[in-house]
Amino acid sequence: MKIEVKYFASIREAAGLTNETVTLDVSATPTVDSVRTLLAQRSSTLREALATGRPVRTAVDHVMRGGDFELADGCEVAFFPPVTGG
Template identity: 50%
Template sequence: MQIELRFFASVREQLGVAQERVELPDTVATVGQVRQWLRERGGVWQEALAEGRALRMAVNHAVARADTAVADGSEVAFFPPVTGG
């Protein structure tokens, strides 16, 4: 399945890319699995998407949990938590 990846704020800056279209392996079906699959690229990918790092995820503009399913054509976004005052 193909999905569109989007990276925002400090995640985008760290990775040096704002968006990317990828073909996922058949074993990747959830947002958490997408994150793990991207970490396996190593280097800055492993750091930016690290397991313990506070990171928000969204599928098709809706905040998602790690077990949220992705489908062909989905947009998956990664961004840091937003704070304000």
């Protein structure tokens, strides 16, 4: 199964990428959280950026989704920190 992952703002800086295609093991239905955990294992900076306790927002196919949302083949998953400002 393949998904397209996009990174934004500080998470993009930690990943060193804007986007990538990720191949997932389909022995279990992947979720937003399982992909987040998988990606966090790649480097210490990405692990810190995607840590479970950090307020990371996730959109799947342009719709905000929670960590337990199940992913489908070919979907787009975007990770970004909350937007702040005034």
